[in-house]
Amino acid sequence: MKTVLITGGAGFIGSHLCEFLLNKNYKVIAMDNLATGSIKNIEHLRGSQNFEYLHHDVSKHIVINEELDFVLHLASPASPVDYQKIPIQTLKAGSLGTHNTLGLALAKKAKYLLASTSEVYGDPLVNPQPESYWGNVNPIGLRGCYDEAKRFAEALTMAYHRIHKLDTKITRIFNTYGQRMRKNDGRVVPNFIMQALKNEPITVYGDGKQTRSFCYVDDLIEGIRKLMISGINEPVNMGNSEEHTILEFAQAIKKLTKSKSKITFNPLPADDPHVRCPDIAKARQLLGWQPKVGLNEGLARTIEWFKSN
Ligand code: NAD
Ligand code: UDP
Secondary structure (H helix, E strand, O other): OOEEEEEOOOOHHHHHHHHHHHHOOOEEEEEEOOOOOOHHHOHHHOOOOOEEEEEOOOOOOOOOOOOOOEEEEOOOOOOHHHHHHOHHHHHHHHOHHHHHHHHHHHHHOOEEEEEEEHHHHEOOOOOOEOOOOOOEOOOOOOOHHHHHHHHHHHHHHHHHHHHHOOOEEEEEEOOEEOOOOOOOOOOHHHHHHHHHHOOOOEEEEOOOOOEEEOEEHHHHHHHHHHHHOOOOOOOEEEOOOOEEEHHHHHHHHHHHOOOOOOEEEEOOOOOOOOOOOEOOHHHHHHHOOOOOOOHHHHHHHHHHHHHHO
């Protein structure tokens, strides 16, 4: 049985990854400090003898007294509202947290995977974004704490790979949604679904012409599994390449929830990327991976979950 440490394991994506790998017969250690996650997300796993929860801040030195085969580093606030509230912790999770988890993987001779982000491309001047694009990031803007932490994390990961020959992987995750997102995390999916379910105004920021591409969480988890056991060391984009304007997205949610909400237009936050869409040719070719769940189906499952929770 292989043992995997998942930092950020009590978060949205981390908890799905814990559950998925437990079902694939891994021993799973979830590490989290609950900065933006919740024990509720992993409560159903705590009865399993192959699951362990460690309450720990990844920016502090990490001690694990057992062998590890994989270290998957997901710990970091991910919602713009969250990371702008705790920018210093976000920078520390991406920098010190990445250093600590890389050092741990090296000591344990474990394979390493970094959860990076499409935000490394900033407000991109190339659309869709291939991995070869270097990005357009404002280092001192409100998103800089997240974008630059992840860019530093990628640079450190590649340095450990080149200098220490650590078997590292980097996934650049694009907007992913699904069950267990926090209803008040401020991201567009929970915001619009909650507003629509309560028949309150759906708050489109700006004119709603900015684009995003939404990947259902099960698809992402399968991509991460394929990448973690692959021989690939260069970054790989993971997301759904179907691009929508935010206004179209608001209309889709209104329709799916049969909501009476009005759509309102609010100011666009600073440095909000105008376009975002992954070029996933690399994931297709090297991993044989592409998303399978369409937007309507993924949203329907997510809406059901929000209704019942
Ligand atoms: P999330 O906020 O639900 O999960 C993050 C988890 O990390 C939380 O449980 C939080 O408590 C934990 N955490 C934060 N700082 C920590 C620290 N210092 N020590 C220990 N734990 C800490 O967010 P998510 O959407 O599940 O994102 C998970 C990862 O995926 C993040 O690294 C994020 O950057 C990346 N990502 C997510 C998306 C997305 O669309 N969801 C897109 C791009 C990248
Ligand atoms: N957005 C919006 N209304 C909201 C929340 C978000 O119009 O209530 C927009 C936001 O301005 C951005 C997009 O939706 O253009 C996605 O925002 P999110 O916070 O989910 O993450 P981002 O992709 O910007 O990191």
